[in-house]
Amino acid sequence: MFTIDSISIRYEQKNIISNFSFHVNQGEIVSIIGPNGSGKSTLLKAIARNIPYHQGTVEFDGTNLKSMNSKQVARKMCLLSQRNQAPTDMTVIDLVSYGRYPHKKWFEKLNKEDMEIVYWALEKTHLTDYKDRTIDSLSGGESQRAWIAMALAQRPKVLLLDEPTTYLDISHQHEVLELVRELNQDMGMTIVMVLHDLNQASSYSDSIVVIQTGKKVACGSPYEVMTKDMIRQVYRMNAEIQYMPSEKKPRVLLMNTIK
Template sequence: MFTVESISIRYEQKNVIRNFSFTVNPGEIVSIIGPNGSGKSTLLKAVARHIPYYEGSVELEGTNLKAMSPKQVARKMCMLSQKNQAPSDMTVIDLIAYGRYPHKKWFEKLNDEDREIIQWALEKTHLTAYQDRTVASLSGGESQRAWIAMALAQRPKILLLDEPTTYLDISHQHEVLELIRELNRDMGMTIVMVLHDLNQASRYSDNIVVVQAGEKALCGKPNQVMTTDMIRQVYRMDAEIQYILSEQKPRIHLLSTAR
């Protein structure tokens, strides 16, 4: 159980997230959506302890994250940002090895168990053939998979992803989202991600949290959240909603700016 309770975040005396609460159950995929500037990424960074919040609490399995050391948090939760950068000469396998450091003492070397986990992460992300390539030489989709492999080597229970499909073309977006779904399905990994694309959020999420101007507008299953009223009120767009029988998930067709 992962719980965000009434957190508020302030930048330069301005409230950007106000009294925000939501719960993520083990093994769920939860997407955070909302217009640009609504506070989605800020909320995720605060949940990951990358930025402070001045009110409320974030609890993982009943323990307040502020009471945990950075290493303790890293063993349970990992966040990947929108744009991740590695040194130009770093290989894929060296990047993935960084995921083992939360489990090591200072200057402790990798052992056979660590190397097995690194190879497992390569296999899970379909990157075994790329392990000796530099990260800089990879395509956008391959690079994103390499960073996800690094997160997997960390063996977290929760993976936080800030717009994982940003900067990717359509095919690579699909590739990364299918990998995320595979990790959730096969490993029971809990995923919380910020997404821009409403149809991607609808298709790949168990639950969706809608952020509007720093506040929670809605939270629920895709067929509860993805309504014409929500899209009009939050995005100022008119839309049609279609249900695909094979998926039982709403598909959104944006029509025009709402008047």
């Protein structure tokens, strides 16, 4: 699907990401985890070509993303940031409609096919009844679903989510992650997301990438990555790992901070 090969990112002569590589298969859910300030969001922005990298390549189906223009990239992947902002009086359907513009020429209006895709995206995110509501009238979970609907209307092959559960309460976190799983299972959409919660990453991911101070520490399935040693090394915490066959994914029980 796409490959990140030896990516390095600098800011004011300081290395933020160093020689970072991993591969994402089509139809996978991949989570990037690591402590605050480790470079998770920076890495995601570089993959989406929102920020430059001075070394390495990002290839999508064998094509270097640097050889594509912005519209071509937008048709292949969409990045949703931690904080997405829209005018307070914008309606849900207007927001979702913006997802069609990478497929249109300058000043070209949306046609019947575009609107069918917009309504399809609203239906997929369970927002059809909310289409005329303004964005500022939505709950946190509803607002996040509206932005995901906009991304779906863009019809990308890959959805990049930067901490999609940040600022949401537990029920809305569950709502958003269940939607992500539904999109992956029903549509085969490839998802790469940054998460903080280790158990959410374990439960919802096919594979996990661990980053610490800009370097890759581990990459593999939740069973391979979620270990006592990794958590001790990366998070400076002792933990117990429960292996529950009924859930098919390991569960992390954080114990105490290592002094």
